[in-house]
Each structure stands twice: as C-alpha cells, then as structure tokens.
Amino acid sequence: MISYFPQPEQMEPLFAPGGEPVFKSIARTVYRPDDRSLFAVHLHTDEVEISFISKGEGVRLCGMKRYSVKQGDILIHNAGVLHEENTMRGDTVSYCCNIRRMRLLGMPENVLLPAGECPVLPAGAQFERVRALMKMIYSLHCERPSGYAQTAEQLMRAYIALILGLLEERRQGAGEAEKNCPAGEENTVCECVKRYIDEHYASELTLEMISKAVHISPYYLSRVFKRETGYSPMQYVNHRRLGEAQTLLTTTHKQVTQIAMEAGFDTLNNFNKMFAKQVGMSPSRFRKAFFEAESTQGADD
Incomplete structure (x- = not known):
C-alpha cells in the first residue's frame, strides 16, 4: 500500500475568512453545426463564471478580445467581465459554472483570474480530472440525491483549487510576454x-x-x-x-x-x-x- 500525507504548507487556506464560494449553478450546453450563438454579450456583476470545453472547438469573446478555444480549455470570467459564446464549430459540449461570494486570499470579491492574465487556461494533463468533476457536479444537479447541494459545493471548491494550481503552473512556465494579455x-x-x-x-x-x-x-x-x-x-x-x-x-x-x-x-x-x-x-x-x-x-x- 502507498500512502500520501499532504504537507502543512500544501494545506494553506485558499479563501479569505467568510470568502468561501457559494455554488450558484452549472449548465451543460451542446452546440450543433447549425446552431447560432446561444448567449450574446453579457456579464455578471456579482458572479464568477467558469466554462470548460469538454468537446469541440470554436471562438469565444472574453473581455474585449476574441480567443480560439478547443477541447480541454477553461475560460475564466471574473465578475463584471463581458463575454459571449460566439461561434462554436461542429459538435461541441461545454460546462458553465457560476459562483458567488468568493474571495480568495489577497483578491477582491468574485475575482479568480488576476488582472492582466489570459482568461483561456488549458487543462492540459488535468483534462480528465476536470471533465470528471464537471460530470459529477452536473449529474448531482440533475439527479439531486440526498445531500447533493453540499457535495456539489465541495466539488466546486476542489475545481477552484485545481484551477489555481494550473494558473500557478502557467506563471512558472511562461515568460512575461506569454503570461499577460497584450495591452496598448x-x-x-x-x-x-x-x-x-x-x-x-x-x-x-x-x-x-x-x-x-x-x-x-x-x-x-x-x-x-x-x-x-x-x-x-x-x-x-x-x-x-x-x-x-x-x-x-x-x-x-x-x-x-x-x-x-x-x-x-x-x-x-x-x-x-x-x-x-x-x-x-x-x-x-x-x-x-x-x-x-x-x-x-x-x-x-
């Protein structure tokens, strides 16, 4: 048997006191080749929205720029950031989660992505884990077994922790020009x-x-x-x-x-x-x- 025990420094709190996120909703969207854009430009004043492309590819508007997205990409929209699904090519499946009242340590409320960082985050080697999390949360939402709300909320916190880890890996592996979105x-x-x-x-x-x-x-x-x-x-x-x-x-x-x-x-x-x-x-x-x-x-x- 192989045992693993997290070290104390690996268990530092992610959220400020009273800033634990409240899971609002999850939606699963299937785009067909002849579908039009499901949602036009919109924003959420008091929510973070996280989308995950489980299958397919397309184009998304995040903030004021268009991004090409593909299977395995995570899109992060802080509160107040405009976004739109735009064109998704072929058969595409995405999961969209909305979270409220989240305050990470050292960050404003409902901000997951630090200023200047690209909102498109490839899941990379974590793709299967992210997809499994999304399927579990969504199935809990649909089936609503006893205790589903608490279970879904804990899984959502695990998802946020995973995303924070991916963001940190990107910072460590990229130069300044790659880390930040262009400005001018x-x-x-x-x-x-x-x-x-x-x-x-x-x-x-x-x-x-x-x-x-x-x-x-x-x-x-x-x-x-x-x-x-x-x-x-x-x-x-x-x-x-x-x-x-x-x-x-x-x-x-x-x-x-x-x-x-x-x-x-x-x-x-x-x-x-x-x-x-x-x-x-x-x-x-x-x-x-x-x-x-x-x-x-x-x-x-």
Whole structure:
C-alpha cells in the first residue's frame, strides 16, 4: 500500500475568512453545426463564471478580445467581465459554472483570474480530472440525491483549487510576454468605448454619440473596435442589449415587453426581429427552451 500525507504548507487556506464560494449553478450546453450563438454579450456583476470545453472547438469573446478555444480549455470570467459564446464549430459540449461570494486570499470579491492574465487556461494533463468533476457536479444537479447541494459545493471548491494550481503552473512556465494579455493604445480605446456602451446601452445610442463621448473620430473608433472585437461599435451595442435580454429571460419572470424596454430596444417588434435573427427563435421560445434543456440534458461528455 502507498500512502500520501499532504504537507502543512500544501494545506494553506485558499479563501479569505467568510470568502468561501457559494455554488450558484452549472449548465451543460451542446452546440450543433447549425446552431447560432446561444448567449450574446453579457456579464455578471456579482458572479464568477467558469466554462470548460469538454468537446469541440470554436471562438469565444472574453473581455474585449476574441480567443480560439478547443477541447480541454477553461475560460475564466471574473465578475463584471463581458463575454459571449460566439461561434462554436461542429459538435461541441461545454460546462458553465457560476459562483458567488468568493474571495480568495489577497483578491477582491468574485475575482479568480488576476488582472492582466489570459482568461483561456488549458487543462492540459488535468483534462480528465476536470471533465470528471464537471460530470459529477452536473449529474448531482440533475439527479439531486440526498445531500447533493453540499457535495456539489465541495466539488466546486476542489475545481477552484485545481484551477489555481494550473494558473500557478502557467506563471512558472511562461515568460512575461506569454503570461499577460497584450495591452496598448488600441486596447485602451476599446476599453473606453466598451465602458461607455456598457453604461448607456439601455438608452438611445448612435455612433456619433459614442464618438463624441470618448473624443475619438467615428472612423478611427470603428476601425480599431472592429479589429479588436470582431464587431462594429453599433453591432456591439445590439449584442450587449441582446445579452442583457437573455440574462433577464433566464433569471427573472419579467414579461418580454418589460425586458425589451430594460435592455434598450425602442419597440417590442424590433426586439423580436433582432432576437430571432441572432438567436434563431423568439424570446419566449428561447426562455422555454433554456429551462427545458436544463431539466432534460444528460451528461455523456
């Protein structure tokens, strides 16, 4: 028999006093070749979102940059960070976990990824362990045996510990240029534009209004923003509105008309048309399909 006893330095606490994470939810999403983007640009003000690509590949928007992702990648979105599923190619399976009230030692609340680090983290040799964790947590969520909530929460904490270990390995094995996401004048411009849109997307917005507010010419603003994000500023406005609408559809019982107004659409008709064009179905059908999928999907991948 081989025994292993953790050393005291290996058992240092991860969380600040009272900062143990609260597991909110897990979702398993299956993308088919003809599927459109499930969720448009959105953020969570008081949650960390962690996605794991169990199968397939595609493109994800994290913050203000697009990233190519593949099987085994973990995507970390701190609270307040915009993200979108974008294009997933072929048959793709991902798990998405949302966590609240987490405070790591020395970090702000609901921040898992330190500032400046790339949000895409390959699981590498830990792929099978991560996938097993996701399948276990998801099956507990679906089957709900006695004590499932406590068990799922402890497994989620193990997942966070594993991610922190992977982040540390990446720091030790990479040079400064590889550790940090690129920064520069264009990133600053995009951040400025994004911040303005995030604060005003629910109001009337035009390219000229955005340009005047950030003191940048419409031409330069459009060119830089498109190159960095893949969207024109006004496309981003519409995706931001759609993402907020999708969040409200799946987290509240508000009427569709009220959601359309709160998300910044001038009429219900325009909201329905844009939603169907982007998502492939009406808002009401999307809401129904979301909750049906939550209750019926299995965990084969």
